[in-house]
Amino acid sequence: MQNSQLYAAPRVADTPTTLYRFQVRLLLAILITFFDAAVMVSSGPVLYEAARTNPFYMAGLIVPAISLLGTLARVWLLTLSLAAKG
Numbered sequence: 001m002q003n004s005q006l007y008a009a010p011r012v013a014d015t016p017t018t019l020y021r022f023q024v025r026l027l028l029a030i031l032i033t034f035f036d037a038a039v040m041v042s043s044g045p046v047l048y049e050a051a052r053t054n055p056f057y058m059a060g061l062i063v064p065a066i067s068l069l070g071t072l073a074r075v076w077l078l079t080l081s082l083a084a085k086g
Contacts, residue, residue, distance in 0.1 A: 021082060022079070022082050022083050025078065025079040025082055026079055026083075028075070028079075029075050029076055029079045032072065032075055033072060033076075036068055036072055039068075040065070040068075047061050048061070
């Protein structure tokens with residue numbers, strides 16, 4: 001009977017998961033950026049024309065736009081911080 005202790009099991013920590021994680025996050029960040037840009041370009045002019053008559057409508061457009069840009073900045077910050085770590 002063979003001694004099973006002679007064969008070493010492959011270590012899980014040897015796989016390059018950080019590079020894979022960065023590539024996935026970078027792809028998602030690019031996808032979200034293009035999606036947000038498409039939403040702003042397609043709906044922005046129509047919403048601006050509707051909001052020109054009432055300042056409360058304009059505030060209703062500015063708050064979601066700022067939150068959209070803030071979320072986008074956070075996605076890119078997390079993606080690039082992962083690249084700096086790896």
